[in-house]
Amino acid sequence: MDQPHQRATRDSRRSYGALMENHSFNLVDEAWVPAVKGGRPMPVSLLDALVRAHEIDGLATASPLETVAVLRQVLLPVYLEACGVPDGEDDWERRWQAGQPEDGVVERYLAGLRGRFDLFGDRPFGQVAGLRTAKDEDKPVSLLVAATATGNNVPLFTPRTEANPPPLTPAEAARAMLAAQCWDTAGIKSGAADDPQMKAGKTTGNPTGPCGALGVVVPIGRNLFETLLLNSPIVRQPPSDDAPHWRRPAMTGAWKNRGALGLLDLLTWQSRRIRLIPERNADGETVVRRVVLAAGDRLQLIPRDVEPHTAWRAVDKPRAGHASTVPVRHPSGRHAWRGLTPLLATVADPDTTFSSSILLTQLGDVDVADLPLQVLTVGVAYGNQSAVVEDVIADAIPLPLAALTAGDVRAVIEMVVEQAEGLRRAGNRLDDDLRRANGGDPVPWDKGLRLGDALIHDLNRVVRRLLAGLQREPDRYEEAERTWRTVAYEVALKAAEPAMAAVSPTAFLGREDGKQKKTYRASLAEVWYQASVRKILGVEPRPHLTTERKTYA
Structure with missing residues (x-):
């Protein structure tokens, strides 16, 4: 006999299929990636962003949280899966000298998985088909956007209230969803109807999204391809079972407390279970006003040898069962250059408590000639037990390559x-x-x-x-x-x-x-x-x- 949560899942999928009829937005073909080309901001499709990465100046940074999320959760893992993770300095430098992905590699990869990138398909990208709460509740889509009012999270200067959420285009909804997977606040979340760990319709003890615990550091190149490669860590023996979420079994409302399988799993970590609810506006266009958001997988430990986008600080007296190093977070109100000391700690030194990120450290070992390296730093300051966003910290500075080696x-x-x-x-x-x-x-x-x-x-x-x-x-x-x-x-x-x-x-x-x-x-x-x-x-x-x-x- 079916369990109650199994019947709820089956019934919700029936109604979900009816809701999704006549709605489609495939990230492979539709323009949604916030790019800059020829000095002008313009959205591009996932396919164009990767195939023409060498022709694109970079990612637009009007919303730094979304910029990091799009790079980390989609562009980078698709590139690494399609072209392979660099397995050594020679492989990395060969790609750098080529200056663009190999012909046809990205196209073939996306063609084989095209159905997995539809935002409103039978298996919606980054979501759980038919996700519902025990009481069939949904929330304003502003729940996904840190800069808008929702619940206790009320920014100081905002013209909107929770009762007046902004209608998001599919492109905006996709970026907001990715940002929520990276940066969502902690605290109590709605429980999915098919989640056996739900209690009284809620789940408690949820941490922030994985990037919320980091001081994110993103090296930026002269074009998008250089940026992709600069953010590609060298992994000499990638785990055989490592894969992004779109190549794993479809998610349900149930979640796990587990470790990351590898780099691709970590980059595409699903810290929340989400379902976007599309509708037609007065002009007949698809928009998203409502969303179902529930608890997702909890990362047991941020893997020091895998996480590429943060510097680290040694803990003076680590407690038993706790990590001996923790990510260096960006303080509010400080320019990025004031935090350069941990970023420059690329050489092991017993006299310092800091160590730089994997990406900046490996730049001291590869040849990038006269690259005018820029570094984007992004972080979130949370308040009230990390249940509200108090500040978004973002800055970009030039960083001399010579500073990444002792001298x-x-x-x-x-x-x-x-x-x-x-x-x-x-x-x-x-x-x-x-x-x-x-x-x-x-x-x-x-x-x-x-x-x-x-x-x-x-x-x-x-x-x-x-x-x-x-x-x-x-x-x-x-x-x-x-x-x-x-x-x-x-x-x-x-x-x-x-x-x-x-x-x-x-x-x-x-x-x-x-x-x-x-x-x-x-x-x-x-x-x-x-x-x-x-x-x-x-x-x-x-x-x-x-x-x-x-x-x-």
């Missing part, structure tokens, strides 16, 4: 990052001292914009120009270092001028702090700050910029 260029960059942080702390202390001298209290570290934090923003342009300069001419690292010290010194002194001009006359007489038994004076604060700046940068007072700034910065 002078790396040393200069690491020095710049360290000194910039030192200047930030000195600026924040000056801000605190001036506020005390004025009779007030320092601004809490997580409230408002302090002088040192504003200084970092002023230095952002300087550091980016330095990185771009070292990318073009790494041999001029000594000149770059001298110029940095000169320019950073002038910027640091200039940043303090408005704060000093704003203090009251009494601040120069000083105010005694009874608790600390210390007198705070504006004049002393200024002297201390200038001395700190000189010590951090190793410079003497200079009334004017030298010509070094003109020749390099």
